[in-house]
Amino acid sequence: MEDMSRLDNACHRPLRSAAALGLVAVLTAGCTGTDADTTTAAVGRAAVETSPLPTVPPAQPASQLTRAEVETAVSRLDGVVRDAMRRTGVPGVAVGVVHDDKVLYLKGFGVRTAGTKDRIGVDTVFQLASVSKPLASTVVAAAVGEKTVAWDDPVIKHSAGFTLKDPWVTRHVTLADLFSHRSGLPDHAGDLLEDLGYDRSYILDHLRYQPLAPFRAHYAYTNFGLTEAAVAVARAAGTSWEKLSAEKLYRPLGMDSTSSSFADYDKAADKASLHVKTGNTWRAEHVRDADAQSPAGGASSTVRDMTKWLRLQLGNGTFEGRKLIDADALEQTHLPHIVSEPPHAPAGRAGFYGLGWNVSYDDQGRLKLGHSGAFALGAATNVTLLPSEKLGIVVLTNGEPIGVPEAIATTFLDTAQTGGPTVDWLTFLGPIIKQAAEGERSPVDYSKPPASPAPAKATSVYTGTYANDYFGPMTVSAKGGELTMQLGPKKQRFLLRHYDGDTFSYRTTGENAVGLSGVTFTVGSGGRADKVRVESLDTTGLGTFRRNG
Structure with missing residues (x-):
């Protein structure tokens, strides 16, 4: 999961809180004064008649916050963080604040793993989830500044095998289109393949099966579109993404504990474990290897390292007197490229997505940049910048998304602007983000079978091998009267429990798990099932498997 870009998108599938910041920005705009966070080809042809890139940034007002006001907010951060931890029980938090190119706050709280005494410090490595995206767009801005690529380059210029369902879109979709989630790919396209264990190469190759919405007229948050x-x-630069990000960003900034490779996080001695909450107890139960979507959600870092990146962003590509990123190439990432959240009232405020950033403007006309990251398996992060104030905050946590990093960041900015929080942000944002992170449950409660369910047929009716161009093969087998379904390259096995007639249920797993979901067989005239639809895999109509032979 991994933005919260419309409360990921307040409608993503599952609506991971990683994309929710866009809606958070809309909801809090004006409350604090600082803002919070096929017709396809036909529409595309019209959209591409002019350059797709914005070229004139809105004029920014002069700085309105004094150092004293910022320092007042900084002085209260300890209490804000401890209050959020007390109220939620989240095991660990790390926070950094930058103002006017100075690190004003850098501190860790709590423990790396629940039940231990291993303390969180400023050099503890956290998985960033979708905060990886603005890091990634910074790396690409470096390549743009060096003329290795241009933001409006068609993807196929550098990736000849790249294919989407519509040939016209394939030829015209640009790097900027994919970084701003306006390619027409459906929400979170490819994520379910990752849950089944497919690697990056397989997933990117199979995006061509996904149906497309109107090109450049539709926002849908896609980890693997951005990854492509x-x-x-990286291919244009003659290297891998992991090496490019280190070469262009991490090493020049001295971000020595930051990486785009899971192996580096995994081997770090001082790292924060992922935690999920069951009842009132936080447990470190999962490991999340996000290498397949590394540019979109697979980076890891420390709060100390992240403040260096904040200084680079707020310094328009300059760090400690050195120009590391071309300012114009970086500025393109900060401009609105697509409406991500339309206004909900005639005088309402819209949310936008830039290139790897949620973009919004407050009542004073100030630009605000933000992004949240979240793994349902146990991480939540947030970065928020007010460039005209040269002010930024990063919050990293090792707990599932329940609004903690967003509430801390928004409370800090509210306090800097007004002298104190105008809203209990944890109470306000927490339920929204939690609901978004829980995703879409099946409309059928498979934990409660009908009072008089129709009996299943003999297991031999259902067993066999089924094919699917997108998800690959499925094998249904029987043992001891029970059916199991096997999927993915690692041959994951799922127990099928009878629900009603030819419908069974199974428990979904992974980052996009949605609880119990249905598996419905269609029995043909020959007395055997000739196809099977897996409900949780059918979000874009690709979840039907057909019998081989």
Whole structure:
């Protein structure tokens, strides 16, 4: 999961809180004064008549916050963090604040793993989830500044095998289109393949099966669309994404504990474990290897390292007197490229997505940049910048998304602007983000079978091998009267429990798990099932498997 870009998208599938910041920005705009966070080809042809990139940034007002006001907010951060931890029980938090190119706050709280005494410090490595995206767009901005690529380059210029369902869109979709989620790919396209264990190469190759919405007229948050663009840039540079990000960003900034490879996080001695909450208890139960979508969600870092990146962003590509990123190439990432959240009232405020950033403007006309990251398996992060104030905050946590990093960041900015929080942000944002992170449950409660369910047929009716161009093969087998379904390259096995007639249920797993979901067989005239629809895999109509032979 991994933005919260419309409360990921307040409608993503599952609506991971990683994309929710866009809606958070809309909801809090004006409350604090600082803002919070096929017709396809026909529409596309019209959209591409002019350059797709914005070229004139809105004029920014002069700085309105004094150092004293910022320092007042900084002085209260300890209490804000401890209050959020007390109220939620989240095991660990790390926070950094940058103002006017100075690190004003850098501190860790709590423990790396629940039940231990291993303390969180400023050099504890956290998985960033979708905060990886603005890091990735910074890397690409470096490549753009060096003329290795241009933001409006067609992806196929650097990735000849790249294919989407519509040939016209395939020829015209650009790096910027994929970094701003306006390619027409459906929400979170490819994520379910990752849950089944497929690697990056397989997933990117199979995006061609996904149906497309109108090109450049539709926002849908896609980890693997962005990943495809980033990998194309690395290919243009003659290297891998993991090496490119280190070469262009991490090493020049001295971000020595930051990486785009899971192996580096995994081997770190001082790292924060992922935690999920069951009842009132937080447990470190999962490991999340996000290498397949590394540019979109697979980076890891420390709060100390992240403040260096904040200084680079707020310094328009300059760090400690050195120009590391071309300012114009970086500025393109900060401009609105697509409406991500339309206004909900005639005088309402819209949310936008830039290139790897949620973009919004407050009542004073100030630009605000933000992004949240979240793994349902146990991480939640947030970065928020007010560039005209040269002010930024990063919050990293090792707990599932329940609004903690967003509430801490928004409370801090509210306090800097007004002298104190105008809203209990944890109470306000927490339920929204939690609901978004829980995703879409099946409309059928498979934990409660009908009072008089129709009996299942003999297991031999259902067993066999089924094919699917997108998800690959499925094998249904029987043992001891029970059916199991086997999927993915690692041959994951799922127990099928009878529900009603030819419908069974199974428990979904992974980052996009949605609880119990249905598996419905269609029995043909020959007395055997000739196809099977897996409900949780059918979000874009690709979840039907057909019998081989």
